[in-house]
Structures are given as structure tokens and as C-alpha cells.
Amino acid sequence: MSISSRFSVGIHILALIAINKNERSTSEFLAGSVNTNPAVIRKIMGMLKTAGLVNVQPGIAGAELAKDLSAITLFDVYKAVNVVQEKELFSIHDNPNPECPVGKNIQSTIEPLFIKAQSAMEKVLNSLTLEDVVKDINDKENIC
Amino acid sequence: MSISSRFSVGIHILALIAINKNERSTSEFLAGSVNTNPAVIRKIMGMLKTAGLVNVQPGIAGAELAKDLSAITLFDVYKAVNVVQEKELFSIHDNPNPECPVGKNIQSTIEPLFIKAQSAMEKVLNSLTLEDVVKDINDKENIC
DNA sequence: TTTAAATGTAATTATTATGGTTACAAGTAA
DNA sequence: TTACTTGTAACCATAATAATTACATTTAAA
Numbered sequence: 001m002s003i004s005s006r007f008s009v010g011i012h013i014l015a016l017i018a019i020n021k022n023e024r025s026t027s028e029f030l031a032g033s034v035n036t037n038p039a040v041i042r043k044i045m046g047m048l049k050t051a052g053l054v055n056v057q058p059g060i061a062g063a064e065l066a067k068d069l070s071a072i073t074l075f076d077v078y079k080a081v082n083v084v085q086e087k088e089l090f091s092i093h094d095n096p097n098p099e100c101p102v103g104k105n106i107q108s109t110i111e112p113l114f115i116k117a118q119s120a121m122e123k124v125l126n127s128l129t130l131e132d133v134v135k136d137i138n139d140k141e142n143i144c
Numbered sequence: 145m146s147i148s149s150r151f152s153v154g155i156h157i158l159a160l161i162a163i164n165k166n167e168r169s170t171s172e173f174l175a176g177s178v179n180t181n182p183a184v185i186r187k188i189m190g191m192l193k194t195a196g197l198v199n200v201q202p203g204i205a206g207a208e209l210a211k212d213l214s215a216i217t218l219f220d221v222y223k224a225v226n227v228v229q230e231k232e233l234f235s236i237h238d239n240p241n242p243e244c245p246v247g248k249n250i251q252s253t254i255e256p257l258f259i260k261a262q263s264a265m266e267k268v269l270n271s272l273t274l275e276d277v278v279k280d281i282n283d284k285e286n287i288c
Numbered sequence: 289t290t291t292a293a294a295t296g297t298a299a300t301t302a303t304t305a306t307g308g309t310t311a312c313a314a315g316t317a318a
Numbered sequence: 319t320t321a322c323t324t325g326t327a328a329c330c331a332t333a334a335t336a337a338t339t340a341c342a343t344t345t346a347a348a
Contacts, residue, residue, distance in 0.1 A: 001145065001147065001148060001227065001228070001305095001333095001334065001335085002145075002228070002229075002232050002233060002234060002235035003145060003233060003234045003235060004145060004235065004305080004306065004307090005235045005236060005237040005306085005307085006306090006307090007234060008234065008235070008236040008237050008250070008254055008258075009237050011250070011254060012237070012240065012246060012247075012250050015246050015250070016244070016246040019245065019246055026322090026323070026324090027323080027324070028323085032241055032244070033240060033241045033244040033246055033247045034237060034240055034241070034247070035237075035239045035240050035241050035247070036237070036307080036308075037307085037308055037309060037310095038323095038324095039308080039309070039310080039311095039325090039326085040307065040308065040309090042323095042324065042325065042326085043325090043326085045324090045325095046324095046325070046326085056324070056325095057315080057316085057323095057324075058314065058315045058316080058323075058324045058325060059314075059315035059316035059317080059322080059323055059324060060315080060316060060317085060323075060324080061316090061317095061322070061323055061324085062323090074257065074261075083145065084145065084146070085146075088146050089146065089147060089265075090146060090147045090151060090152065091146035091147060091148065091149045091152070092149060092152040093149040093152050093153050093156070093178060093179075093180070093336095095179045096156065096177060096178055096179050097176055097177045097178070097179050100160070100176070100177040101163065101281060101285045102156060102159050102160040102163055102177055102281060103156075103177045103178070103179070104284075104285075105280070105281045105284045105285065106152070106155070106156045106159070106281070108284075109277055109280045109281055109284070110152055110155060110277070113218065113268075113272055113276075113277075114152075116268050117265045117266075117268040117269050118265065120264040120265050120267065120268045121233075121261045121262065121264050121265035122261075123264065124257075124260050124261040124264045125261050128257055132257075133253055133254070133257075136249070136253045137245060137246060137249045137250070137253055140248075140249045140252075140253070141245045141248075141249065145304095145305065145306085148334080148335065148336090149335085149336085150335090150336090170293090170294065170295090171294075171295070172294085180336075180337075181336085181337055181338060181339090182294095182295095183296095183297085183337080183338070183339080183340095184336065184337065184338090186294095186295060186296065186297085187296090187297080189295085189296095190295090190296070190297085200295070200296095201294095201295075201344080201345080202294075202295045202296060202343060202344045202345075203293080203294060203295060203343075203344030203345030203346075204294070204295080204344080204345060204346085205293070205294055205295085205345090205346095206294090237307095
């Protein structure tokens with residue numbers, strides 16, 4: 001199983017808003033680039049707005065970044081779109097048998113190990129910003 | 145979304161086989177500790193067997209570890225039970241618009257970043273062994 | 289050789305998350 | 319007033335999970 005593509009779509013949206021900053025980035029425009037339905041974009045945009053990453057207003061066409069590109073990490077986006085809950089990248093089976101030494105202790109033994117693994121992954125996401133993403137795209141396009 | 149509990153169940157099974165090494169660990173016995181159905185245990189056991197982590201035979205009651213506890217990493221178990229495909233911890237939306245500079249490049253830009261994050265997580269799993277798990281359980285139980 | 293017990297595996301089910309789609313109320317600007 | 323946009327809710331198809339039942343196959347012991 002994989003982590004929802006809401007995350008990659010969120011990155012796509014934010015990068016496109018930045019690159020398209022001289023034009024209005026409506027949900028229809030963004031949907032055309034992502035290749036999905038405008039309603040899907042608006043739902044994700046709502047999450048990005050709640051997280052304080054974008055400014056959008058009902059009735060007003062277009063979204064804008066609420067922060068500088070370099071101030072938005074991939075971890076910020078990841079948290080914003082709610083693809084993985086805190087400490088729950090790995091699920092642990094519940095109700096193991098408390099009368100068995102393994103069943104009684106397996107959860108408390110495993111949990112810190114799983115958290116350590118999840119944290120290592122999230123630390124990488126926290127070290128990357130949207131600026132890195134946009135720069136790479138611009139390099140590939142020879143723009144700017 | 146979370147990674148399947150097959151992973152934590154796999155760890156549970158292997159740890160219990162090790163701790164119960166003087167008795168036969170049948171799928172029914174293991175299921176009693178995990179608190180699930182014996183058929184679920186047998187399915188996971190089949191994966192662990194394919195990965196060379198346990199020895200089981202049709203008709204013969206009980207499973208045994210195929211390697212030393214210290215020679216089985218959590219990454220081995222993770223791969224064995226097939227909870228995350230290689231390079232696919234994060235899914236990336238497909239068919240972005242190739243006529244848009246962002247749509248054209250987003251996949252190739254994001255993929256290495258996602259792989260880097262996934263690798264960091266897997267590296268942690270690779271640094272932990274079943275011996276660590278069993279020792280912790282034994283410590284908590286004051287056994288040996 | 290028969291019997292009992294265990295593994296291997298397929299089929300079925302309920303539950304949940306995802307991603308897409310349609311529809312429409314509400315807000316804004318021309 | 320009109321046209322356009324955002325925000326949301328409702329609904330659907332699909333896929334993965336985990337549990338359950340059932341049964342063929344294999345082994346060992348009576």
C-alpha cells in the first residue's frame with residue numbers, strides 16, 4: 001500500500017501556483033495540469049488553506065502562496081494533506097493476547113521502533129522545500 | 145493511511161517462535177497470541193517462508209526460524225510481508241498534463257525525493273533486528 | 289491402513305480509503 | 319443582474335485489508 005497521491009498533487013499545485021504567479025491559478029486551471037477534477041483540487045486546496053500554505057477566497061478566482069517557497073517544506077505539505085497520521089505510518093495489530101509474554105509486550109516494544117523509522121522519513125521531507133522542487137522544474141525547462 | 149499490520153504481526157510471529165522454541169509453534173498457537181484467525185497466520189507464514197525466514201512444512205506441526213535472531217532485520221520482515229513495494233511508499237498521480245511545464249516534470253522531480261525519504265525509513269528498519277525485539281520483551285518479562 | 293492433526297490455499301465477506309464525478313449553495317466582480 | 323468561482327456534500331467504483339470458512343494435501347501415529 002502506498003501513501004495517497006494527495007501529497008504529490010499538493011506539491012504539484014503549490015509549485016504550479018508559484019510558477020504561474022503572474023496569472024490566476026483557478027481550480028480548473030490547476031486541474032488541467034494535474035489532470036483531475038476541479039473538485040478534487042478544491043478539496044486539497046482546502047487542506048492547504050487550513051494549514052496556512054495558500055490564500056484562497058470563495059468567489060475570488062485564483063490561489064496564492066501564503067509563504068515564501070523556501071519557507072514551505074515537503075513535510076509541511078505532507079502534514080497539510082493528512083496522508084499519514086502522527087505515529088501511525090505503521091499500524092500495529094490490536095488486542096494481542098495479554099496472557100502471552102509476547103502478546104502482552106509486543107505493542108510497547110514495537111511502537112518506538114516504528115516511530116523511529118517514521119521520524120527518519122519525515123526528517124527527510126522536512127529538509128526539502130518547494131523551492132527545491134520549483135528550481136528543479138525550472139532547470140529542466142530552462143526557464144529563468 | 146497506514147502500512148498493513150501484516151508487518152507487526154510478522155514480527156510478533158517470529159519473536160514468539162523464538163521465545164517458544166522449546167514447544168511447537170503451530171498456526172493455532174500463534175493465532176492465539178496474535179489474536180486472529182489461524183488462516184491469517186498461515187498466509188503470513190507463507191510469506192516469511194518464501195523469504196527464507198522460517199521453516200514450515202505441510203502436515204508437520206510448528207514453525208522454526210530459518211536464521212539466527214540477530215541475522216533477521218526488521219527490514220527483512222518488512223520486505224517479506226510485502227507491505228510496501230520498492231520505491232512506492234509514496235504514490236505519485238499519473239498522467240499529469242505534458243503540455244504544462246509543471247505537469248511534464250513533476251514526476252521525475254518528485255520521485256527521487258520520495259525515494260530518499262523512503263530509504264531513510266528503511267535504513268532504520270535495517271538497523272534493527274529481531275534480537276533487539278526479543279531482548280526487549282525478555283527484559284520486560286524478567287525472563288532470562 | 290486408518291485416523292487425527294496440521295499446513296497450504298482459495299473463496300467470500302465487511303470495512304475502509306481513495307479518487308473521481310455531479311450538483312449546488314454562497315461569495316465576488318463586472 | 320449575470321457570469322464565474324470557491325466550498326461542500328453526496329454518491330460511486332475500485333482496491334486493499336483482515337477475518338472467516340472450507341477443503342485438499344501432507345505427515346505421523348495408532
